[in-house]
Amino acid sequence: MSRYIIRRFLSLIPTIFVIITLSFFLIRFAPGGPFSSEKNVPEQVIQNLMKKYHMDEPLFKQYLSYMGDILHGDLGPSFRYRDSTVNELIGQSLPNSMLLGTIALVLATVAGIAVGIISALKQNHWQDYTFMSIAVVGISVPLFVVGPILQLVFAMRLHVLPLSGWITGREGIKALIMPAITLSFPYFAYIARLSRASLLEILRSDYVRTARAKGLAERTVITRHVLKGGLLPVVSYLGPAFSGIITGSIVIEQVFAIPGVGRIFVQSALNRDYTLIMGEVIVYSLILVLMNFVVDIVYGFLDPRIAYN
Amino acid sequence: MKRSLFVLLALLAFAGSAFAQDFIIANGAEPSTLDPALMQDTTSNQFYLAMFEGLVQYDPRTSKGIPAMAESWTTSPDGMTVTFKLRDAKWSDGTPVTAQDFVYGWLRTLAPETASNYAYMLGMVVKGADDYNAGKGKAEDVGVKAIDSKTLQVQLVGPAPYFVDMTAHSAFAPAPKWTIEKYGDQWTKPGNIVVNGPYILKEWKPQDYVLVEKNNKYWDAKNVKLRTIKYLASDSMSTNYKMFKAGAVDWMNGIDVSMIDEIKLRKDYQASAQFATYYINLNNQRAPFNDVRVRRAFAAAIDKKTLVDKVLKGGQIPTDEFSPPMAGYTPQPGQGYDPAVAKKLLADAGYPDGKGFPSLTYIYNTNAGHKLIAEYVQQQLKTNLNVDIVLQNMEFKTLIEMRNKHDFTIARDGWVGDYLDPNTMLELFISDSGNNSGDHRNPAFDKLMEDARMAKGDARMKMLEQAEKILLQNDQAIIPLYHYANQDMIDTSRWGGWFANPIGYHPPKFIYKK
Numbered sequence: 089m090s091r092y093i094i095r096r097f098l099s100l101i102p103t104i105f106v107i108i109t110l111s112f113f114l115i116r117f118a119p120g121g122p123f124s125s126e127k128n129v130p131e132q133v134i135q136n137l138m139k140k141y142h143m144d145e146p147l148f149k150q151y152l153s154y155m156g157d158i159l160h161g162d163l164g165p166s167f168r169y170r171d172s173t174v175n176e177l178i179g180q181s182l183p184n185s186m187l188l189g190t191i192a193l194v195l196a197t198v199a200g201i202a203v204g205i206i207s208a209l210k211q212n213h214w215q216d217y218t219f220m221s222i223a224v225v226g227i228s229v230p231l232f233v234v235g236p237i238l239q240l241v242f243a244m245r246l247h248v249l250p251l252s253g254w255i256t257g258r259e260g261i262k263a264l265i266m267p268a269i270t271l272s273f274p275y276f277a278y279i280a281r282l283s284r285a286s287l288l289e290i291l292r293s294d295y296v297r298t299a300r301a302k303g304l305a306e307r308t309v310i311t312r313h314v315l316k317g318g319l320l321p322v323v324s325y326l327g328p329a330f331s332g333i334i335t336g337s338i339v340i341e342q343v344f345a346i347p348g349v350g351r352i353f354v355q356s357a358l359n360r361d362y363t364l365i366m367g368e369v370i371v372y373s374l375i376l377v378l379m380n381f382v383v384d385i386v387y388g389f390l391d392p393r394i395a396y397n
Numbered sequence: 398m399k400r401s402l403f404v405l406l407a408l409l410a411f412a413g414s415a416f417a418q419d420f421i422i423a424n425g426a427e428p429s430t431l432d433p434a435l436m437q438d439t440t441s442n443q444f445y446l447a448m449f450e451g452l453v454q455y456d457p458r459t460s461k462g463i464p465a466m467a468e469s470w471t472t473s474p475d476g477m478t479v480t481f482k483l484r485d486a487k488w489s490d491g492t493p494v495t496a497q498d499f500v501y502g503w504l505r506t507l508a509p510e511t512a513s514n515y516a517y518m519l520g521m522v523v524k525g526a527d528d529y530n531a532g533k534g535k536a537e538d539v540g541v542k543a544i545d546s547k548t549l550q551v552q553l554v555g556p557a558p559y560f561v562d563m564t565a566h567s568a569f570a571p572a573p574k575w576t577i578e579k580y581g582d583q584w585t586k587p588g589n590i591v592v593n594g595p596y597i598l599k600e601w602k603p604q605d606y607v608l609v610e611k612n613n614k615y616w617d618a619k620n621v622k623l624r625t626i627k628y629l630a631s632d633s634m635s636t637n638y639k640m641f642k643a644g645a646v647d648w649m650n651g652i653d654v655s656m657i658d659e660i661k662l663r664k665d666y667q668a669s670a671q672f673a674t675y676y677i678n679l680n681n682q683r684a685p686f687n688d689v690r691v692r693r694a695f696a697a698a699i700d701k702k703t704l705v706d707k708v709l710k711g712g713q714i715p716t717d718e719f720s721p722p723m724a725g726y727t728p729q730p731g732q733g734y735d736p737a738v739a740k741k742l743l744a745d746a747g748y749p750d751g752k753g754f755p756s757l758t759y760i761y762n763t764n765a766g767h768k769l770i771a772e773y774v775q776q777q778l779k780t781n782l783n784v785d786i787v788l789q790n791m792e793f794k795t796l797i798e799m800r801n802k803h804d805f806t807i808a809r810d811g812w813v814g815d816y817l818d819p820n821t822m823l824e825l826f827i828s829d830s831g832n833n834s835g836d837h838r839n840p841a842f843d844k845l846m847e848d849a850r851m852a853k854g855d856a857r858m859k860m861l862e863q864a865e866k867i868l869l870q871n872d873q874a875i876i877p878l879y880h881y882a883n884q885d886m887i888d889t890s891r892w893g894g895w896f897a898n899p900i901g902y903h904p905p906k907f908i909y910k911k
Contacts, residue, residue, distance in 0.1 A: 120797055125514070132530055132532070133513070252640060345629065
């Protein structure tokens with residue numbers, strides 16, 4: 089088992105390496121560069137900038153020195169935010185997105201599984217129809233509609249929650265409520281549908297019929313047999329969902345003015361802020377592959393059909 | 398007793414909050430830097446206005462330069478040397494502000510290793526500055542000298558009459574050498590930064606907000622009313638507008654264009670003419686726009702007034718001119734809207750009723766406002782010339798790249814003046830200008846612009862007028878559509894000292910609660 093884990097872990101390294109290398113060269117092919125602007129500056133100014141950021145050197149040499157720097161954990165200076173390094177920019181914004189994302193995902197998971205169980209057990213009853221209608225809305229209505237509607241109701245009409253801003257503001261932790269709910273909505277909807285579908289399948293399976301035939305109490309059948317198998321798809325969904333949700337959502341961050349990492353990722357691409365784009369790509373891909381790795385391992389414990397040796 | 402004490406305390410607290418001069422600005426984005434030498438966008442520039450002060454500063458009403466660190470100045474008879482007398486002022490750490498701080502600041506902006514975008518502004522006017530910035534000259538040869546600690550002498554490349562006004566720009570800021578040498582790149586961080594302006598940095602939460610508070614060491618501190626200013630980094634116009642409506646923001650620059658019908662009815666909406674022009678850029682060297690008749694036909698086919706009145710509705714000023722009008726300068730309009738003339742010109746050029754006209758792609762950067770304008774232009778050309786154009790939107794950086802490489806036929810463009818003078822507008826179209834993306838080439842125009850550099854007063858303005866006449870009446874190199882409007886949300890019945898002005902700079906020093 090531990091050998092499997094180590095082998096699986098080591099295989100992540102080439103994946104990350106390929107992602108970094110591909111991204112490094114691909115972003116250089118995008119038209120325009122970090123120093124082009126509406127007002128053209130004289131050639132000498134561009135030369136000075138290129139020199140300062142070592143962009144006057146051959147591309148492959150830049151690549152080698154960049155790889156050297158990131159091995160030391162140095163993601164370089166930002167081209168756009170000239171008072172900050174990429175480490176600082178990501179270090180300041182990622183924790184905010186992680187906090188918000190974690191809260192949202194916990195909300196989505198707890199509510200989604202609960203709703204999924206009720207809907208599966210009460211299939212084709214009014215509870216099922218109500219919850220699944222909500223889930224369809226959650227999946228199909230975009231966040232930039234849900235967010236402003238919540239703002240309109242809770243901030244502008246009822247004045248119970250702050251309109252926008254982060255917990256550093258006057259309103260403290262209350263600032264998290266609306267963005268967390270908005271962000272959790274589509275995840276909640278997906279988890280609810282996923283768990284309902286998979287629970288229904290398990291409920292009809294032979295081993296559940298056997299358990300019931302043995303005379304086990306319905307409660308025991310559900311908790312001991314149905315849930316364990318029925319929630320496996322949710323677990324495998326949580327890995328990518330977690331890496332997606334904690335790395336920020338540009339829509340949520342814009343609507344609620346949240347100092348998260350999603351906004352600077354989009355901005356960095358538009359600004360051709362090469363080092364910042366690379367920094368974000370590295371952090372995102374690390375989180376994504378690590379989450380998938382964790383899910384693989386957890387899966388092994390949950391599903392006896394998977395053997396590692 | 399207890400009860401009355403409580404009431405008294407509550408009253409005091411209420412009075413305190415009513416008189417607390419705290420101001421919140423929706424600043425539109427995260428500032429890219431707080432270092433004046435590196436600033437290049439309006440978001441960062443707000444912090445220059447708050448925390449630093451140059452030789453002159455912007456008059457909040459007119460945007461012209463008024464005395465700031467310089468108490469007075471004299472210009473030599475040939476206009477080539479300006480000598481500034483500095484006032485007694487201190488940096489926020491108590492060190493006196495000296496002429497040497499200006500020399501250091503300017504040379505720092507110019508030093509190639511600083512890699513400042515706006516170094517070229519110094520290069521345009523100060524003798525030897527351009528060479529030093531290009532790595533061809535030495536720092537000692539730059540025409541800025543401290544005669545003594547209170548006297549700064551500047552040698553110019555020509556008698557540029559706009560020079561003194563220009564020194565209000567962040568590229569001309571003084572800099573605290575001792576702080577920069579001590580902290581390096583970190584000198585603009587809270588706790589490290591030393592400033593000479595009315596406010597000092599208190600907190601900087603990236604992507605969230607920047608908080609500044611009154612600098613008691615500032616020379617004119619007694620006239621500074623606001624206690625703190627908070628600059629929110631939120632970049633959603635729609636969220637900012639909601640915050641403004643909810644009273645959580647006191648001033649926002651720019652508006653949510655989709656809400657214009659509601660916004661323009663509000664009393665706290667301020668629209669004013671901006672020193673800037675939105676125009677259609679034509680590639681003068683590429684068919685069909687290498688024929689002036691086609692360029693003129695297009696200009697005659699677009700009704701700019703209806704564009705502004707019915708489509709944009711935001712207080713913009715329709716125009717056939719490029720440089721906005723100003724004292725002493727009369728802009729020279731190009732071809733105005735006239736569908737009959739448009740048809741005739743196009744027929745003369747060999748395309749009667751649009752027949753045989755090549756298919757064109759109009760490029761613009763992705764944005765709801767630009768899209769509306771592009772669609773309007775497309776419809777006008779169809780109606781008035783029977784010409785079809787294809788619209789193509791793209792990322793801003795891609796558009797810039799295509800324009801710079803002259804790799805376009807017709808494109809959306811716009812220009813905001815850096816200082817109040819027609820020169821900052823017209824110099825774009827000099828043949829070898831880096832911003833001449835439409836590739837306009839006319840030696841007569843170039844010569845007038847060159848001669849104007851060395852001329853003064855009325856004669857100079859006449860030369861610039863003549864140049865604009867060539868640009869638009871002879872050549873119709875571009876199609877101006879309108880002068881931009883500054884669009885701001887601020888309740889001027891609550892806040893004083895804020896005035897609509899052509900450059901759109903609003904020094905917070907003057908703002909106060911009424």
